[in-house]
Each structure stands twice: as structure tokens, then as C-alpha cells.
Amino acid sequence: MTPLQSPTIEHIVNRIATSLTDVKLPLQTPLVVAYSGGVDSTVLLQAVIAYREQFDSPIHAVHVHHGLSDNADDWARHCELQCRLDDVEFHQYRVAVDTSSRKSLEAEARKVRYNALLEVCEQIGGVLLLGQHAEDQLETVLLQLKRGAGPQGLAGMGEVQYRGDTLIMRPMLSLEKADIIAYAEEEMLQWVEDESNQQNSFDRNFLRNEIIPHLLERWPKLTKTVGRSAELCAEQSALVSDSAQQYFEDCKHSDLRLNGPKLAALSLPWQAMVIRAWFKSQGRLSPSKAQTDQVLAMLKAKHDATPEVNFKWGRVIRFDHDLYWVVNATHDIPQSLELALGQDIPLSWLHGNIRVTLSDQKNGDKASLQTNARNLKVKPENASVSKLLKEWFKVWRVPRWERNSVPVIFLNEQPVALIVEGRCVYLQPKTPNIEITFEQD
Ligand SMILES: Nc1ncnc2c1ncn2[C@@H]1O[C@H](COP(=O)(O)OP(=O)(O)OP(=O)(O)O)[C@@H](O)[C@H]1O
Numbered sequence: 001m002t003p004l005q006s007p008t009i010e011h012i013v014n015r016i017a018t019s020l021t022d023v024k025l026p027l028q029t030p031l032v033v034a035y036s037g038g039v040d041s042t043v044l045l046q047a048v049i050a051y052r053e054q055f056d057s058p059i060h061a062v063h064v065h066h067g068l069s070d071n072a073d074d075w076a077r078h079c080e081l082q083c084r085l086d087d088v089e090f091h092q093y094r095v096a097v098d099t100s101s102r103k104s105l106e107a108e109a110r111k112v113r114y115n116a117l118l119e120v121c122e123q124i125g126g127v128l129l130l131g132q133h134a135e136d137q138l139e140t141v142l143l144q145l146k147r148g149a150g151p152q153g154l155a156g157m158g159e160v161q162y163r164g165d166t167l168i169m170r171p172m173l174s175l176e177k178a179d180i181i182a183y184a185e186e187e188m189l190q191w192v193e194d195e196s197n198q199q200n201s202f203d204r205n206f207l208r209n210e211i212i213p214h215l216l217e218r219w220p221k222l223t224k225t226v227g228r229s230a231e232l233c234a235e236q237s238a239l240v241s242d243s244a245q246q247y248f249e250d251c252k253h254s255d256l257r258l259n260g261p262k263l264a265a266l267s268l269p270w271q272a273m274v275i276r277a278w279f280k281s282q283g284r285l286s287p288s289k290a291q292t293d294q295v296l297a298m299l300k301a302k303h304d305a306t307p308e309v310n311f312k313w314g315r316v317i318r319f320d321h322d323l324y325w326v327v328n329a330t331h332d333i334p335q336s337l338e339l340a341l342g343q344d345i346p347l348s349w350l351h352g353n354i355r356v357t358l359s360d361q362k363n364g365d366k367a368s369l370q371t372n373a374r375n376l377k378v379k380p381e382n383a384s385v386s387k388l389l390k391e392w393f394k395v396w397r398v399p400r401w402e403r404n405s406v407p408v409i410f411l412n413e414q415p416v417a418l419i420v421e422g423r424c425v426y427l428q429p430k431t432p433n434i435e436i437t438f439e440q441d
Pocket residue numbers: 033034035036037038039040041042062063064065066113129130131132136194
């Protein structure tokens with residue numbers, strides 16, 4: 001076999017080299033082929049072997065064994081054998097797929113498969129190569145249309161994208177399935193057929209087997225034109241998300257708080273983009289349109305109202321004009337706690353550590369903290385009067401749901417400081433020779 005004489009293989013090798021150059025990675029970066037054993041990833045593997053001959057890259061193939069088919073063991077054996085013949089390092093990864101929900105089986109299998117593939121790439125420090133082609137892209141865009149996606153979804157799969165620190169490439173994305181099969185047949189490659197590809201209960205298979213052949217019969221160039229639309233959507237959506245990021249940075253009071261008036265001054269579509277950027281920055285999936293509308297509607301609530309929108313992970317609350325990101329409590333908040341002097345003590349509910357140090361510590365000196373001390377009368381540094389802590393909370397605009405968790409620090413039963421909004425506020429009269437540090441993780 002002389003793989004580089006084939007336009008199909010040449011196309012794949014060129015796409016890999018171009019993408020690596022674009023992202024400024026060396027051409028010798030380890031390549032990890034996601035190898036299902038199907039025809040696409042079989043051809044991909046052949047191209048990567050040809051690439052190795054050109055660029056001297058280490059090659060790995062990863063087969064994810066889902067255990068969903070009676071043939072799964074045979075596929076894994078086939079892949080292992082092919083890799084041995086081609087002198088490619090083979091990894092088999094067994095995963096458990098939750099089969100309790102028939103409808104989401106496809107999505108569940110994809111999720112565990114990606115996790116497994118990314119884990120191997122992270123260990124090796126390699127780039128992940130997937131075998132999706134132009135018809136796969138057409139299916140993806142049609143599925144996104146069916147879901148009512150916007151430009152980001154209609155951009156389909158990217159040819160090059162990062163997942164965490166791992167680079168994912170799809171160097172066959174503009175190749176037609178027919179060319180891939182033609183090459184595989186010509187070179188008499190061996191591949192396996194996944195019988196589940198025939199099950200039309202899966203949306204993707206329904207499109208692939210029942211709908212797309214009709215569409216292509218009528219419009220033979222559809223894969224190309226839809227691919228072009230997807231690229232245009234990707235470009236537009238990258239531009240929009242750059243601007244959304246800038247608006248988001250502008251509206252950000254802190255990671256967990258958005259400035260409501262600044263947000264409200266934007267047009268509605270930009271407001272929605274900022275909310276999506278906020279969710280992304282917190283590692284959450286984009287909220288639905290209905291949820292986004294609910295969050296934005298809170299900006300118009302009466303000044304003294306505290307509306308909220310609930311999510312699985314917690315709530316977004318409108319308080320005192322601003323929007324707050326409030327995660328469900330995972331830590332119990334102690335009513336009181338002894339604080340060993342000079343030592344770092346974790347305050348898990350505030351995601352930080354506190355240290356109380358006395359420069360002239362005497363035997364019997366004791367530090368502690370109390371939460372829920374809203375009826376304590378205190379005079380904070382820089383204040384000219386004493387007030388109940390709950391009054392100060394109003395002055396400082398401490399959100400209602402945080403007030404019971406504010407720690408007051410005591411030295412020998414006397415209140416000396418409190419931790420509010422992530423910083424230490426000393427109380428008057430200031431105890432000489434005390435130093436309190438609070439650092440968030
Ligand atoms: N079990 C698996 N193990 C490793 N990689 C996989 C596996 N299943 C799919 N992939 C990767 O994901 C890509 C897209 O998956 P898809 O389900 O469309 O492919 P397939 O039809 O199962 O196999 P192929 O694309 O190799 O013909 C594949 O080309 C392959 O790179």
C-alpha cells in the first residue's frame with residue numbers, strides 16, 4: 001500500500017499538519033486515534049500511519065469497549081490485532097454505560113466514550129483524532145435544527161477544538177463518506193460494522209438511514225453546502241462570543257455577582273449572551289431560553305424584592321439590583337468553632353482558610369468564631385458608631401442568604417473581627433498585636 005498517493009489520505013494528512021501548525025503545536029505531537037474499528041476510523045488510522053512516516057509522530061489508538069453489543073469483544077480484538085499488524089500502540093478502555101434510559105443511550109454512550117478518550121489523551125499528552133466526516137456534520141446540523149439551536153449549535157462539530165487542555169481534531173470533516181469507503185475498499189482494509197447503526201430508534205440513525213439518502217438524491221451537493229453553512233455559523237458565533245465575553249467582563253462585579261444595572265442597559269439579545277457566558281464561566285451548560293428569560297425578567301423586579309430562578313446546582317438570585325450565583329450548600333455551617341492560634345483553619349463554607357496570630361501570645365489565650373451573631377453590637381474599623389451586626393449587614397448590602405454564615409472572631413470571649421465579603425474587618429477598639437488573615441482557595 002502507498003497511502004500518500006491517495007487523495008483521501010493526502011487530504012487527512014494535510015488537515016492534521018495544517019491544524020497542528022495553526023495551533024502552534026509541533027508536527028511530532030503524539031496522535032491518539034479514536035478507533036472504533038468502523039470504516040471511518042480505520043481509514044483515519046491508515047492516514048495517521050502515513051503521517052507518522054512523514055513526521056515521525058508517536059501513534060496511539062484507543063478503542064472504547066462499551067459492552068453494549070454481543071459483538072463488542074470481537075470488535076476490540078479486531079482493533080487490537082490491526083494495531084499489532086501496523087505497529088501502533090493500542091489501548092482498550094472498558095466503560096460502563098447506564099442503560100436504564102433507552103432514549104438517552106446514544107448520548108450516554110457518547111459521554112462516557114469522550115471521557116475515556118480524553119483521559120487517555122491527557123495521560124499521553126496527545127491530540128485526539130476523530131473520524132467524523134461530511135455526512136456526520138450534515139446529521140449533526142439537522143439534529144441541531146430539530147432542537148431549535150442557534151448559530152453555536154448550527155456550527156455543528158468543529159474541525160479543531162479544545163476540550164479542557166486536550167486538542168480534538170476531525171481531519172475528515174470535509175470528506176465524503178463515499179470517498180472514504182472507496183479508499184477502504186481499494187486498499188482492502190478490514191473493518192467492522194456496528195449493527196446498532198441500523199436501529200432507527202436513534203435519531204441520528206433515522207436521519208442517516210431514512211432521510212439523508214432522499215435529500216442527497218434531490219440535492220447531491222447538500223453535504224458541502226450545509227458544511228459551508230456550519231462554517232459560517234461557527235465564524236459568526238465565534239465573533240459573537242468574543243463580544244459577549246467583553247460585555248460579561250464589563251458586567252462582572254465578581255465571579256459570582258453581575259452588576260444588574262449594567263446588564264439591564266444592554267439590548268436583550270446581548271443580555272442573554274452575557275447570562276450564557278456567565279454559566280459557561282461557572283462550568284455549567286447554557287440555560288434554556290425560558291430560563292434565560294426568567295433570569296433577565298428578575299432585573300425588572302421591584303427594588304426590595306428578592307426573586308430567584310432555581311437550577312439543579314443552586315439558584316440565581318436578584319438582590320439589591322445585582323444578580324448572584326448561589327450554589328446549593330454542600331457544607332454545614334458551624335455555630336461556633338475553636339481557632340488554634342497561629343494555625344491555618346479551613347472555613348469550608350467560605351472556601352477559605354483563616355489564621356489568627358498574636359505577637360505576644362500568653363498561656364490561656366483562646367480564639368474562636370461564631371456565626372449567626374446578627375444581634376451582636378459592634379463598631380467596625382472606620383465606623384463612628386456601634387450598631388447591631390444585622391444593621392451593618394444592611395449598610396454593607398450583605399445578601400440575605402449570606403448573613404447567617406458571616407463569622408465573628410473572638411479573642412478571650414471578646415469580638416475582635418469579622419469576615420465579610422471574603423475579607424477581614426477588625427472591630428474597635430482594635431486589639432493590639434493581633435493579626436487575622438483570611439485567604440480564599
Ligand atoms: N467505541 C469507540 N472507540 C473509540 N472511538 C470511537 C468509538 N466509537 C466512535 N469512536 C470515534 O468517534 C467517531 C465518531 O463516532 P461514530 O459513532 O460516528 O463512528 P462509528 O460509525 O461508530 O465508527 P467509524 O466512524 O469509525 O466508522 C469515530 O469515527 C471514532 O473516531
